[in-house]
Amino acid sequence: MRAMNAEILTIGDELCRGEIVNTNASTLAQRLWDLDITTRWMTSCCDDADDITSALRQAVERADVVICSGGLGPTEDDLTVDVVAALAGVAPVVDETARARMESFFTRMPGASVNPGLAAIQLRQVRVPTGARVLGNPAGLAPCFEQSIYRSLQGSPIPVFCLPGFPREIAGIWESTLRARLAELREAAGSVERIARQIYRAFGRGESQISQLCRGIVDDVPGATIHYQVKFPETLVKLVVRDRDQATADARLASMDTQVRERLAGVLYGTGADNLVAVVTKQLIATKRTVATAESCTGGLIGELLTSLPGSSAAFAGGAITYSNQEKIRQLGVAKATLVTHGAVSEATVREMASGARERFGTDLAVAVSGIAGPDGGTPDKPVGTVWLAIATHTAVKTKQLAWPGTRDQIRQLAAWWALSLILEEVKS
Amino acid sequence: MRAMNAEILTIGDELCRGEIVNTNASTLAQRLWDLDITTRWMTSCCDDADDITSALRQAVERADVVICSGGLGPTEDDLTVDVVAALAGVAPVVDETARARMESFFTRMPGASVNPGLAAIQLRQVRVPTGARVLGNPAGLAPCFEQSIYRSLQGSPIPVFCLPGFPREIAGIWESTLRARLAELREAAGSVERIARQIYRAFGRGESQISQLCRGIVDDVPGATIHYQVKFPETLVKLVVRDRDQATADARLASMDTQVRERLAGVLYGTGADNLVAVVTKQLIATKRTVATAESCTGGLIGELLTSLPGSSAAFAGGAITYSNQEKIRQLGVAKATLVTHGAVSEATVREMASGARERFGTDLAVAVSGIAGPDGGTPDKPVGTVWLAIATHTAVKTKQLAWPGTRDQIRQLAAWWALSLILEEVKS
Numbered sequence: 001m002r003a004m005n006a007e008i009l010t011i012g013d014e015l016c017r018g019e020i021v022n023t024n025a026s027t028l029a030q031r032l033w034d035l036d037i038t039t040r041w042m043t044s045c046c047d048d049a050d051d052i053t054s055a056l057r058q059a060v061e062r063a064d065v066v067i068c069s070g071g072l073g074p075t076e077d078d079l080t081v082d083v084v085a086a087l088a089g090v091a092p093v094v095d096e097t098a099r100a101r102m103e104s105f106f107t108r109m110p111g112a113s114v115n116p117g118l119a120a121i122q123l124r125q126v127r128v129p130t131g132a133r134v135l136g137n138p139a140g141l142a143p144c145f146e147q148s149i150y151r152s153l154q155g156s157p158i159p160v161f162c163l164p165g166f167p168r169e170i171a172g173i174w175e176s177t178l179r180a181r182l183a184e185l186r187e188a189a190g191s192v193e194r195i196a197r198q199i200y201r202a203f204g205r206g207e208s209q210i211s212q213l214c215r216g217i218v219d220d221v222p223g224a225t226i227h228y229q230v231k232f233p234e235t236l237v238k239l240v241v242r243d244r245d246q247a248t249a250d251a252r253l254a255s256m257d258t259q260v261r262e263r264l265a266g267v268l269y270g271t272g273a274d275n276l277v278a279v280v281t282k283q284l285i286a287t288k289r290t291v292a293t294a295e296s297c298t299g300g301l302i303g304e305l306l307t308s309l310p311g312s313s314a315a316f317a318g319g320a321i322t323y324s325n326q327e328k329i330r331q332l333g334v335a336k337a338t339l340v341t342h343g344a345v346s347e348a349t350v351r352e353m354a355s356g357a358r359e360r361f362g363t364d365l366a367v368a369v370s371g372i373a374g375p376d377g378g379t380p381d382k383p384v385g386t387v388w389l390a391i392a393t394h395t396a397v398k399t400k401q402l403a404w405p406g407t408r409d410q411i412r413q414l415a416a417w418w419a420l421s422l423i424l425e426e427v428k429s
Numbered sequence: 430m431r432a433m434n435a436e437i438l439t440i441g442d443e444l445c446r447g448e449i450v451n452t453n454a455s456t457l458a459q460r461l462w463d464l465d466i467t468t469r470w471m472t473s474c475c476d477d478a479d480d481i482t483s484a485l486r487q488a489v490e491r492a493d494v495v496i497c498s499g500g501l502g503p504t505e506d507d508l509t510v511d512v513v514a515a516l517a518g519v520a521p522v523v524d525e526t527a528r529a530r531m532e533s534f535f536t537r538m539p540g541a542s543v544n545p546g547l548a549a550i551q552l553r554q555v556r557v558p559t560g561a562r563v564l565g566n567p568a569g570l571a572p573c574f575e576q577s578i579y580r581s582l583q584g585s586p587i588p589v590f591c592l593p594g595f596p597r598e599i600a601g602i603w604e605s606t607l608r609a610r611l612a613e614l615r616e617a618a619g620s621v622e623r624i625a626r627q628i629y630r631a632f633g634r635g636e637s638q639i640s641q642l643c644r645g646i647v648d649d650v651p652g653a654t655i656h657y658q659v660k661f662p663e664t665l666v667k668l669v670v671r672d673r674d675q676a677t678a679d680a681r682l683a684s685m686d687t688q689v690r691e692r693l694a695g696v697l698y699g700t701g702a703d704n705l706v707a708v709v710t711k712q713l714i715a716t717k718r719t720v721a722t723a724e725s726c727t728g729g730l731i732g733e734l735l736t737s738l739p740g741s742s743a744a745f746a747g748g749a750i751t752y753s754n755q756e757k758i759r760q761l762g763v764a765k766a767t768l769v770t771h772g773a774v775s776e777a778t779v780r781e782m783a784s785g786a787r788e789r790f791g792t793d794l795a796v797a798v799s800g801i802a803g804p805d806g807g808t809p810d811k812p813v814g815t816v817w818l819a820i821a822t823h824t825a826v827k828t829k830q831l832a833w834p835g836t837r838d839q840i841r842q843l844a845a846w847w848a849l850s851l852i853l854e855e856v857k858s
Contacts, residue, residue, distance in 0.1 A: 020455065022451050022454065026448075033446045039447070040445065041472065042444065042473035044472075051470075074637050075637070122637060139836075168836065228448075303724075304730040308728070308841075310803070317752060319729060324742065
């Protein structure tokens with residue numbers, strides 16, 4: 001049993017100028033880690049043929065597999081195919097399957113035929129090195145391909161996988177072909193360790209508190225490790241067990257489940273791939289409940305989250321974005337006296353917003369939010385980060401106050417997630 | 430005139446497992462770019478002495494300056510000081526200034542004295558290589574330091590700057606000492622190149638069409654380059670001119686402005702740091718116009734964008750999220766006959782949504798969207814990606830149809846940006 005080492009090479013001037021954050025490298029590293037492939041090196045370089053060449057040469061010297069992202073577009077800046085082909089000693093060639101897909105894509109585009117000059121430059125992005133294994137691209141035009149490049153010293157061929165730079169396309173390629181191909185290579189290399197893993201999703205406390213709650217859980221379980229990942233506003237707790245035998249790994253993982261759930265009681269809302277948005281939407285649909293939103297400081301964010309998944313129209317009727325006091329009165333029937341006496345950011349106001357929305361939309365539930373997202377508008381009594389939430393059901397209105405001084409964007413995100421959390425509390429019971 | 434090339438080395442197992450996104454590398458690259466130092470390489474490796482050693486050896490071979498982040502903490506995993514000292518042929522030594530700061534810090538910590546065992550391990554993080562230039566750390570305990578390491582071939586000393594891994598500490602070090610020190614090195618190296626740059630922001634066509642429109646613009650301008658960056662749904666066109674003389678660079682950049690604006694007519698909506706959301710919000714506020722939203726398939730996204738900046742309450746009254754037909758009737762007064770005859774996704778429906786919203790919210794403008802975001806719900810007549818938009822003003826209602834077959838998320842993003850674009854058309858005239 002030997003570990004398989006990977007190098008991730010991300011290419012692009014915009015990376016080296018710091019214009020974009022390199023999320024591709026981290027998501028690829030995460031996915032490799034899940035396959036028991038260790039990322040030893042992550043390198044970024046500019047759109048420069050010499051630099052890409054030297055980065056690739058070095059990567060095949062020190063890694064067992066190279067994952068390369070970027071530089072597959074149609075412009076003259078996109079050099080990956082040319083460099084990889086040159087290193088492999090072959091010429092670039094148009095991949096006919098990818099060309100056919102591109103032609104059918106442009107045929108469907110309105111007005112495509114009026115601009116025939118596009119064809120030549122567009123063809124650049126469906127090229128691959130001659131003889132490369134083409135893995136396709138279900139979410140885009142430039143095909144992913146695998147090309148072996150020989151190490152100079154030992155002379156062994158190292159597989160280099162070239163992907164586009166768009167995260168959505170990388171995800172599509174990973175799911176459709178790349179994961180399976182890498183698993184195959186890992187097995188062939190004799191890395192037969194099996195992995196059992198579970199992701200626990202926690203919302204409502206910070207990472208340090210959550211890691212404190214889980215302390216010591218893996219200590220007595222052979223081959224077990226625990227990792228934390230903050231995806232604001234939630235924290236993922238990842239349990240991993242490695243063993244030569246899959247059943248042993250699975251059993252050891254399962255043996256910790258009850259304890260994790262006990263420790264994370266109150267913050268754990270789900271496991272696996274579904275985040276809070278997906279959990280709430282699916283649960284609303286499954287329990288045939290309907291919901292409406294009444295949003296002030298979140299400005300439509302809760303509605304946007306509740307409609308982000310297909311099929312959400314079964315559960316979501318609509319919402320009122322009441323940014324001004326006047327709209328809180330007109331759309332939701334909040335009493336002017338309530339706004340005058342308690343202010344727009346108050347328990348009394350969100351109560352009336354939630355019950356007003358539930359009545360008007362005729363839904364089972366309605367959730368309301370009003371808060372001070374900042375950076376201006378805070379007072380000593382109600383500092384930035386003060387948010388009131390309410391949820392109205394057939395029988396009652398419950399409220400909750402937040403007081404977390406983050407950025408405007410964080411406060412809005414957190415408020416929207418708390419609104420979802422209040423909905424989940426009602427529909428899971 | 431020669432450019433100064435940098436390598437950024439970020440160290441940490443959590444980076445290589447993909448658990449955290451490497452924002453340090455991108456913010457450092459951005460800061461270096463602003464100093465006219467070109468980041469040619471960004472490398473990440475694990476907390477492994479051999480790997481750090483080989484990464485540093487290579488960095489000093491190919492870069493003029495190395496910025497290294499991570500591995501300065503107190504634990505046994507933190508190896509940067511030891512590796513750098515070994516490469517420089519010196520021993521690590523406790524920096525007395527940093528030790529004094531740390532002692533005073535722990536004295537102020539409640540309960541610090543109960544744990545005397547901490548001292549030995551904590552001292553690890555105030556060590557530097559003997560003879561290193563210490564730059565301090567206003568926001569943390571581990572001091573930043575500069576240590577020269579010699580290239581093997583030419584034998585010239587390359588400055589290596591070691592920083593901790595916490596973004597807040599890096600920012601503090603940058604502002605207090607590092608920026609000035611790097612500017613000094615750049616001048617000493619004779620790199621007196623000046624940069625003039627402009628970002629043009631384009632929306633409404635894809636990157637390949639936009640790059641086609643700009644073809645050849647920089648060809649006859651000495652020192653000029655053009656770059657494209659897709660930030661879906663917009664594309665940034667970046668013009669850069671380098672010259673020893675700032676005024677020359679500025680003049681050459683300005684000489685291209687008219688031509689860029691002519692070529693991008695119809696898709697260019699702004700320049701500089703403000704994206705369409707910021708441009709629209711600021712223009713609404715500047716022209717004292719108010720807007721309301723009537724959203725179906727975007728589910729609140731337009732409202733969320735229009736409220737994402739502070740001060741937006743001056744322009745945004747509120748919105749109606751009318752996901753169901755019933756809500757289109759109740760909240761906006763769309764005629765039932767219109768929905769029956771033309772369907773929810775139709776020009777007639779969005780017209781009534783927009784004018785209904787403008788009347789009810791009492792705003793200058795109202796924008797409405799109804800579409801099929803998919804992946805389900807498409808028909809041969811109205812495939813996924815069919816979106817109707819309308820904008821109502823005091824005098825008229827204008828409409829627009831989209832037909833772009835992307836993912837659900839992309840279709841919603843695109844529709845929301847088109848809504849903003851329709852608003853901008855009204856408020857800039």
